Amino acid sequence: MTGQTAGGRRGLTRRGLLRGGAGAAAALIAAGRTTPAAAQPPGVLRIARGADARSLDPHINARLYDRMVLYTLYEPLIDADGEGRFFPVLAKSWEVGSTGLVVTFHLRSGVVFHDGTPFTADAVKWNIERVLDPATGSEHRTRFEGIIQGVQAVDATTVRIYLTRPYPPLFSELTDRPGLMVSPAAVKKYGRDFGRNPVGTGAFRFVEWIQGNRVAVQRSEQYWNRRAIRSTGIVFTDFPEPAVADARLRGGDLDVVALEGLPADDVLAFQKQSAYRVVLSPAYRWEAIQMKVDVPPFDNRNLRQAIMYGINREQIHTVIYRGLGKATGKFFHEGWWQDPAYNGPAYNPDLAKRRLRESGYLDRPVPLLLYVLSSQVPLGEMAQAQLAAIGLRTNIRLVSERDQYPMVLRGEIPFTIPETWTPRVDPHGLSYILWHSKGYANSSHYRNPQVDKLLDDASATYDTKTRTKLYRQAERLIVEDASYVFYYAAPDYAVMRSQVRGFRYGFDLMPRVAEAWVGD
């Protein structure tokens, strides 16, 4: 297997190339096959992901983790770097009007979609209206609905978004899937099949998608920033089992393994070897135990706090996560809004026992049913043992990856571990949907008027200083109310051959791989 490296990088498929029909790229790849290894031009990047793509239409049914592929095909107006600062992509610049109700974007000119149609202000208007249109069936509609009043294409390269109220988190939303620009002409052409015939403005154009296996893309020669792109193509192969992906990386058949939830032991093993490099995301994905606070016994704040103090975060961190990431009791870990002076509650068995006594459940124990994600059984067993140590008995039920969130949302599982969310580029994003009484993802039915007010006020001003103060206050209240018991936060890890260059993570924990390539 390894001997084949001399024959050049594994190319895109012949069939795929015929279908893609780009002669230039085909020639390049063919050249890559015959050139001696030393003079080899950067070729095709081979990346392992954790699951198959669900849809390549960013607005409809694309999974969170499809973003790695989507960002090679499509682009947003603006994106965010590792520190959460916005930088221009399809928009050259932008400004917020004095009332805070109008946001104007000045677009890059001369940009074309892969199907040859031009990217203009009309296309931006069409895209945002597509997400807003109930008939589209976009699950991201709630992120614009009631906030964006209208979109106006002032001229070919100027677009104005009118808001119903000042809304700084808009920029964050625009960096995610609802902000990715698809070709209006292609959507009209393919209709509901657009999800497997994606057309965007990105650095790579779509080649093929073999379901359950891989997605292949190849470099777009019309790309406006063509010089920055060194790989001739990218193949994303799905590997639901990390052990299999690891074996392929070791065997030299892969360049990058970017699986969500790569076992910590594997990351550590690769870190020790000089032939491989481990890249960490700048932001953190947090994990928590979630409780539905309007049903007994979880409506009892003392009981929730008993759990909060009874969870031994250090033990989880060292045993389950092998010391990677950090043991923590809070949820803001990145960006300007994180509070360096606060680390949330820590393990305190005595306090936990006291709270349990105060809750009244020590004397009349109730059997608690803890729903554990079926891929995280050891974590569940550890939490179970830790709670048992403070006198709280729990039974475990396994719940599959796909069942967990729908069941949480429908209120069918009031006590579950782990509930995990990736950060957005604005603190408003998650904190509003999860803990505001009107948040659409407030599945714990948490309700605190003080928190509501803080979150409302914080999202209505563009002044970062004020917002920082408000969000930090809100974080403390939310953590201490313990509808979520936070215990761990970790960056995402990608393991790659040490020759891979230019691989970076976005603020949203998603790799941005368009500029990555394999060096010498």
Added chain:
Amino acid sequence: MWRYALRRVLILIPTMLVVTLGIFVLMRTAVKGDPALYLMGHEATLRQAAAARTRLGLDRPILVQYGEWLRRLGALDLGRSFEYPIDVRSALAGRLPATVELAGLATLLALAVAIPAGMFITIARDTPAGQVVRAMLVAGICVPNFWLGMLLIYLFSVKLRWLSGGAYTPLAENPGRNLASMILPAVSLAAFYGAAWARYLSSALVDVLHGDYIRVARAKGLVERTVLFKHALRNALIPVVTIVGQNIPFMLAGAVIVEVVFSLPGVGRLFSDAIQSRDYPVVQGAVLLVTAAVVASSLVVDLTYGMLDPRIKYD
């Protein structure tokens, strides 16, 4: 014979109707979970899910939905996947090559083991070598195929790095790499059948060797090898063909788990994913495909049997 075949197919139609209706109703009533919610991930809201249910046609009465499904089936349209932007027929067609190749390779491998091994344990019944082979065959029957798969991955991918476990390469793209990606899964799937068929062949051989015509052949003074190869094996293969044919659809069940272990893009993994994400149309289509495969293979077996053994007549 064709009348027989036709009658067999006609008898199976009510069975298949029962099966599809059963799955249809059970998936939509007894299986918990709302497919609309599974689509949206963490962006889901209950209101959006309700709208999605209407869009997917799930708000209509179940029998109306089933009638619609049957009507479309008449036009060979299996509907559209809830989860992926693709119709079910293309989804199945896209997944079939891997599964067919896996089952085909496994069958070939199993036969390649079963025939010589089955003959050997018959001839060398009482020798130590025969006993060893016999014990190995029992081991083949008892080993869980997914564990064997892991063992093979550990040995050949992790330790020796000879073959890469998993990551399928389509046959048309690169036959060599395709074979390299299929050989371990095929071995894991074949172990059981190779062993079972070998023992089966051995029993059939013993049976045949006690038959009168073998005694006649021996009495004629034919060499033992001729007796074994020309007379006994030929006759013993008839029941083996039957069992091979009957077993092939059951390989699909083994394929589910082997496909999961090796991350192969086959029908089995599609099916287990679809059940988990409540993708009803795909579940329905995959079930139909499996039933059709069982029916077809049993029919083919019956007919082949008739051709191999002219004594059998269909009326």
Added chain:
Amino acid sequence: MRRRLARHLVTPAGAALGAAVLLLLAAACVPRLLSAYDPLEIQGAQSLQPPGWAHVLGTDLLGKDVLTQIVFGTRTTLVIAAGAVAMSLLAGTLIGLVSGFWGGSLLDECLMRLIDALYIFPDLVLALTIVAILGPEHLESVVVALAVGHVPAYARLVRGRVLSLREAEFVAAARSIGASARRILGRHVLPQTSDVIVARSVIGFSGIILSESALSFLGLGVQPPTPSWGRMLRDGFQYLATAPWVALAPGVAIFVAVFVFNQAGELIRDLLDPHTVATRVAAPPGHVRA
């Protein structure tokens, strides 16, 4: 009969088999006698220890002793297998008796179509579907899911035997003196079918153990912290590259259990029916469905 039994058990193979069955039963009944550790105790400091003196088969992620887990998992496996075998045996025999006794009737026809419909599904596919319906959270639903797939085999076996017995003299005699159907079936027919089903059900054990481990491997088996071989395998798969013993050891346990019941079944069949060739052709050894 007794002499034959003695002859089979006195061979080294028979003795080894008997010992293995006893060991499995001991592990299932008194697991604590066979293990030095608590199966539920988490020992963070002992996480993922390779096999050694303290832990013969190493430890898992939580530092639990793998051997202990395996010993405690025996009960889970055997209880599920026994439940599923009993259930499929009962249902299959009942259907087979009724269907065979009134062979050719509309009832027979309907029952056989139902059996056909079940038979069409590979049992793992059937089990996956049933667990999805019943939910994996109860041990019983796992048992039912595994049992249903085995019903057709018993039903067909019994029906075939009953059909041939129906015209036998002693049944005709019983009928002529006006015995009820229930009495004929219970007193005369059922005893005559027991030899087929006893051997089949012991072999059925091995098939169900295999299916159960597959189900647990797919995450649909018994729930933790109840130890389960299949789930140990699944959890261990993640660490295959760095800690292979976690995944590989429980596989050996599954293999041994399947092997023991498979061989015991064959032994019993040989005892009950000395000219086994015919039975072998009807059911290839170990194949759980044919």
